[in-house]
Amino acid sequence: MIYFDNAATSWPKPPGVIEAMVYFMQKVGANPGRSGHRLSVEAGRIVYEAREALAELFHIEDPLRIAFGYNVTEGLNLALRGILRPGDHVITSSMEHNSVMRPLRALEREGVELTVVACSPQGFLDPADVEAAVRPHTVMVVLNHGSNVVGSLLPVAEAGRICRQHGLLLLVDAAQTAGAYPIDVEADGIDLLGFTGHKALCGPMGTGGLYIGPRVDLERFEPLIRGGTGSRSEMEEQPDFLPDLCESGTANTVGLAGLGAGVRFLLEQGVENIRCHEQALTAQLIEGLKAIPSTGSGQAPSTGPSAGSGRGSGRRPGVTVYGGHDAARQTATVSFNVAGLEPSEVGLRLDEEYGILCRVGLHCAPSAHKTIGTFPTGTVRFGLGYFNTKEEVEAAVQAVREIAG
Numbered sequence: 517m518i519y520f521d522n523a524a525t526s527w528p529k530p531p532g533v534i535e536a537m538v539y540f541m542q543k544v545g546a547n548p549g550r551s552g553h554r555l556s557v558e559a560g561r562i563v564y565e566a567r568e569a570l571a572e573l574f575h576i577e578d579p580l581r582i583a584f585g586y587n588v589t590e591g592l593n594l595a596l597r598g599i600l601r602p603g604d605h606v607i608t609s610s611m612e613h614n615s616v617m618r619p620l621r622a623l624e625r626e627g628v629e630l631t632v633v634a635c636s637p638q639g640f641l642d643p644a645d646v647e648a649a650v651r652p653h654t655v656m657v658v659l660n661h662g663s664n665v666v667g668s669l670l671p672v673a674e675a676g677r678i679c680r681q682h683g684l685l686l687l688v689d690a691a692q693t694a695g696a697y698p699i700d701v702e703a704d705g706i707d708l709l710g711f712t713g714h715k716a717l718c719g720p721m722g723t724g725g726l727y728i729g730p731r732v733d734l735e736r737f738e739p740l741i742r743g744g745t746g747s748r749s750e751m752e753e754q755p756d757f758l759p760d761l762c763e764s765g766t767a768n769t770v771g772l773a774g775l776g777a778g779v780r781f782l783l784e785q786g787v788e789n790i791r792c793h794e795q796a797l798t799a800q801l802i803e804g805l806k807a808i809p810s811t812g813s814g815q816a817p818s819t820g821p822s823a824g825s826g827r828g829s830g831r832r833p834g835v836t837v838y839g840g841h842d843a844a845r846q847t848a849t850v851s852f853n854v855a856g857l858e859p860s861e862v863g864l865r866l867d868e869e870y871g872i873l874c875r876v877g878l879h880c881a882p883s884a885h886k887t888i889g890t891f892p893t894g895t896v897r898f899g900l901g902y903f904n905t906k907e908e909v910e911a912a913v914q915a916v917r918e919i920a921g
């Protein structure tokens with residue numbers, strides 16, 4: 517079996533992740549930050565160590581500025597709902613996941629003004645277009661760091677500079693890059709960073725959160741929910757300090773034990789080394805898929821501004837690879853279509869005949885597919901990860917070649 521669905525959830529996990537979770541369940545088990553006994557203190561230590569590991573990974577000065585939640589969707593909703601008010605203007609890109617688009621569309625109905633800046637058909641964003649969209653009442657720019665459809669990297673550092681110049685906040689959806697690509701909230705000018713534990717951070721599902729930087733006004737910030745925090749129990753009002761302001765109710769502590777171990781694994785390996793391995797596999801995959809010969813007969817299942825080679829030649833390529841065709845400018849996620857076949861058909865054959873597991877369709881990002889011209893059919897998506905090998909990429913290219921006929 518070849519697992520190429522790491523863009524959805526990474527698998528397998530480093531052994532230390534499972535060991536940390538089993539250790540927590542067998543030896544600790546208590547509620548962190550609630551009681552004063554030794555097991556509760558130990559649980560609190562495990563949660564704090566996960567915070568510290570993430571702070572080191574993202575170059576966050578104060579680990580207490582990380583609010584844990586169940587996934588990046590919750591973190592992004594927290595940031596958007598926490599800050600935006602009717603009358604505010606927010607800018608985003610056309611490559612966003614529905615975890616950004618849906619809360620923004622709901623906020624739009626409540627009186628927040630939204631500008632969606634168009635990306636190129638290869639999935640890239642020109643930072644000048646972001647700057648051109650700034651208005652007097654703009655409050656925030658929200659960007660997907662790495663597209664979950666074509667892997668294109670969006671210019672967060674340039675957007676960070678624009679935001680600083682105009683006094684705006686920058687919220688980054690790092691679902692696809694956290695753990696796979698270097699992130700430095702200081703150097704990149706990121707005020708809010710949403711991350712999810714179960715992808716490249718190597719943790720389990722049910723973990724994620726939001727970094728809330730010092731430029732965010734906590735007095736105006738609205739948490740998504742309020743409740744018990746184990747702190748300031750004499751008060752009936754929510755604590756006004758981080759992370760308690762945004763962390764109500766008992767945490768997924770066993771999950772955070774695993775997430776902490778996952779991030780420590782990444783720190784040991786070095787994100788630069790992980791990136792280097794994944795970039796080499798991505799280049800091999802893109803080249804391999806592009807080299808599959810044209811059949812000359814089939815039609816790609818999609819219409820629109822396809823980025824595939826052979827465009828305008830009159831003969832459809834056997835395989836259309838989307839995105840910029842440059843591994844240095846993208847994550848290890850590659851989308852393609854086989855001429856004449858629906859993505860779902862290709863995915864089924866890859867699974868049943870070749871044991872290759874991937875994702876097909878729209879990947880919860882309809883706007884991104886409209887941008888690259890593959891809406892509504894979508895694409896076949898190979899999401900490579902740190903544990904994949906060049907032999908697996910070679911086998912997958914061969915499988916697609918056979919399917920393409």
Ligand SMILES: Cc1ncc(COP(=O)(O)O)c(C=O)c1O
Pocket residue numbers: 523524587588589590613615660662663664689691692712713724
């Ligand atoms: C870019 C992007 N944003 C947000 C999400 C949502 O992640 P989660 O389901 O972990 O909240 C994903 C997951 O596929 C994603 O790729």
